[in-house]
Amino acid sequence: MTDTMRAIVFDRYGDPSVLREARVPVPVRRAGQVLIRVRATGVNPADGKWRSGMFERSRPLRFPHIGGYDVAGEVVAADAGDLAPGTRIVALLDVVAQGGYAEYAVVDRGSVAVIPDRLSFEDAATLPTPGLTGVQMIEEQLDVQPGQTILLTGATGAVGRFALHAALGRGARVVAAVRAKHVAMAEALGATRAIALGEGVSAEGAWTGAPFDHVADTVGGAVVADLCRRVRADGRIRTVSTTPIPSDGLPVAPVFFGVHADAARLAELARAAAEGDVVVEIAARLPLAETAEAQARVDAGTGGGRIVLIP
Template identity: 50%
Template sequence: MRAVVIHGYGDTDVLEPAEMPVPECASGEVLIKVHAAAVNPADGKWRSGKYQAFIPLTMPHILGYDIAGTVEAGEGFSKGTRVAAMLNPMTKGGYAQYASAVVSSVAEIPDGMSFETAAAVPCANLTGVQLIETALDLKAGQRVLITGALGNVGRAAMFAARGRGAHIIAAVRADRAVEAREAGAAEIAVIGEEWTGEAFDEVADTIGGPSVAPLMRHLKPGGRIATASDSPIPPDGLPVVPEFYGINPDGAQLTKILAAVAAGALPVMIDRVLPLDAAAEGQKAVDAGGLRGKIILKP
């Protein structure tokens, strides 16, 4: 099968088209013919070797978490069923014509939804929803600060927080305040400016790093900071230590999220669609940041 692989760590130039064996479909798995795969920020971090000290990759390695396609073989789904999945983050394999996924991570794509849209959903939206529903278990009426509220993960967190009946404070840049209110925020906290409003009950962080730390100092006693970012947040002055939340590739939850996307309740934006062999171009754009949608690869 056609794939894009890395033989070692480095910049985007280490991504190379290659012929690779079609993955074996083990017990409890499904083999998927990939029609679309998303590029995620984590892809570039794996490629660059950011995680190699504690999770070294076996080379050659196929990157990519999120896919959409049709079932070729395996358990739980009929051949030809249109499905989406988040692949195992350790083994990955999405930048290819075929990928194998654990059955429990696979969800059927709603009628009328494109493969491109479906591929853009899993990782970011599962992360955002799980930050709210699992990590924080947000309750109705609670005041939640969502950092990066207009990013791919942040929008999903906003969606889940609305579903829980929470009071949403969106932390965004000043020039995106109007957009954040239109997306459902009750209040706006401008990143880089002092917060003078009421304190927060909980914090769902999608950004990490020092820029969000000043806002987090306004967390109420007993509140929690759940972060999906691996960029350290300086602890000075924070009432609690931020807790990293690792995503669970949950197919049942993905099914509900896809239904929300299909119903128009959760917007999913695509920046551009590229051929699989242009994976390096896609990763370079994601690494640079500033996109307002997902980059999708087409095998």
């Protein structure tokens, strides 16, 4: 192993053109961390938001910064007696530390799950951010109970698919609000009911059923506001979107939440993915050198599929 590695870095906030390939030092593992040889990195919508400077005030990055926070690969080094070199793992990296658009990455042991034999590195790399976000929204933020009716917006997106799977697994009824062109897909994924959102469809008129117990939102903005008015006054609205939902006239205020690392839930997601219970399609596999192209495509929307980079 050499002391330096290939990575995609940026030195200032901006559009995908700020990304450049560089040779940088291999990150140094501290006690309690794992050094990974990265084999696949998932590209998330959030990657472009961090790159653009959206979170500059609340969580500034240090430059040069390596983006990419969903990695799958092999253990190079870990604490003595823990994960053996070569063990296949998947992890959610800490954003403000060094990321995974690189040949190597370090991650806290508590953010790591072992990949089941049947799951490829590429499929594993689609899991951490969307999977943990979707599951945490349903299980931690909403504590969805059997028989409850949940409104889930963007249910065919990456986060939405995992939220749908988690909510159905808890015995909830899920009303999936998606673009008109995704209604059939939402039904195929098992939504109890799928309705069209936006694109000239009156959201208010689209739902005349009983009030929702809770709302799980992955879309944000005014387009979901009418439907959110149908939540019970004692219900909750949780959103992961950085586009706020206008709160005028809503029975309860929408609350934003951010994903956090969770090794046990990540292991469970990897098991479910290996069994084929929940799948995020891979929209494209691109070499690491094409990170800017990958981010531009994700910024424009990939229809719920994930782009995976191969270093």
